[in-house]
Amino acid sequence: MSDGTDARVETRPSAGNTRLFAIGALLVAGIAFVIIAAGGIGKNLVYYWGPTELRAAGDKAIGATIRLGGLVKEGSVVRGGGVSNLEFDVIDRKGASVHVRSTSVPPQLFRERIGVVVEGTMTHAGYFECKRLMVSHSNEYRVPGEGQKVDVKAMMRTTEGLEGDGAAKAK
Numbered sequence: 001m002s003d004g005t006d007a008r009v010e011t012r013p014s015a016g017n018t019r020l021f022a023i024g025a026l027l028v029a030g031i032a033f034v035i036i037a038a039g040g041i042g043k044n045l046v047y048y049w050g051p052t053e054l055r056a057a058g059d060k061a062i063g064a065t066i067r068l069g070g071l072v073k074e075g076s077v078v079r080g081g082g083v084s085n086l087e088f089d090v091i092d093r094k095g096a097s098v099h100v101r102s103t104s105v106p107p108q109l110f111r112e113r114i115g116v117v118v119e120g121t122m123t124h125a126g127y128f129e130c131k132r133l134m135v136s137h138s139n140e141y142r143v144p145g146e147g148q149k150v151d152v153k154a155m156m157r158t159t160e161g162l163e164g165d166g167a168a169k170a171k
Contacts, residue, residue, distance in 0.1 A: 046065045046066070046067055046119070047061075047064060047065070047066045047067065048066075048067045048069065049061075049066055049067070049068060049069070050068070050069055050070055050092040050094075050096070051068070051070050051090055051091060051092045051094075051096035051097055051098045052092055052094045052096040054066065054068060054096075054098055054122065054128075055096050055098070061121075061122040062121070062122050062123065062124055063121055063122075064121060064122070065119070065120075065121060066119070066120065066121060066122065066128075067117050067118070067119045068090055068098060068100070068117070068118045068119075068120075068128055069090075069115070069116070069117045069118075069136070070090040070091055070092045070098075070115070070116065071090065071091050071092070071113060071114065071115055071116070072088050072089070072090065072091075072110070072111065072112050072113060072114055072116055073088065073089035073090070073091045073097060073112070074112045074113055075112070076088045076089035076112070077111075077112055083105055084102070084103050084104060084105045084106075085102075085103060086101075086102045086103075086106055086133075087099065087100065087101050087102070088100055088102075088112075090116060090118065090128070098127075098128050099126070099127040099128065100118055100120075100127065100128045100130050101127050101128070101129055101130060102118065102130035102133050103130070103131075104130065104131060104132055104133050106133050107133065107134065107135045109135045110133065110135050114135055114136070115135065115136030116133065116134065116135055116136060117134045117135075117136060118130040118132065118133050118134070119131055119132040119133075119134075120132070
């Protein structure tokens with residue numbers, strides 16, 4: 001026998017409980033973010049150094065993933081057996097030098113006196129073990145002016161040092 005009134009009672013969480021829950025959820029999310037970020041950053045950190053900075057780092061450089069930038073020292077390129085065995089020195093303007101051993105296939109533009117970026121790690125034996133070799137070159141291109149003749153010999157001189165390119169023949 002019902003008198004027609006609804007006996008349901010609505011219960012809402014108190015404002016204090018809601019606030020505590022929100023603070024707790026944000027705290028847990030923040031701690032999780034810090035753990036994920038701190039745990040993965042060390043493995044993905046790559047230093048970009050020149051030979052001077054690499055030498056100054058000393059033992060800190062050993063085992064760290066590094067991108068070493070500089071110029072290939074003239075007269076230092078030694079090609080080993082096969083296409084991918086290569087040794088050379090990387091120098092900077094301050095006079096520092098780092099010996100590099102690469103097992104990756106060098107780009108076609110690789111030669112002495114060209115800018116390179118090598119990615120790898122410094123070894124206890126004192127040389128840089130390269131896993132990736134990239135060349136840095138000028139992106140400068142000048143379209144000949146209208147009626148201007150293209151100087152093929154001058155163009156070939158800009159590729160000096162490339163094997164099999166015919167640059168030496170154009171001189």
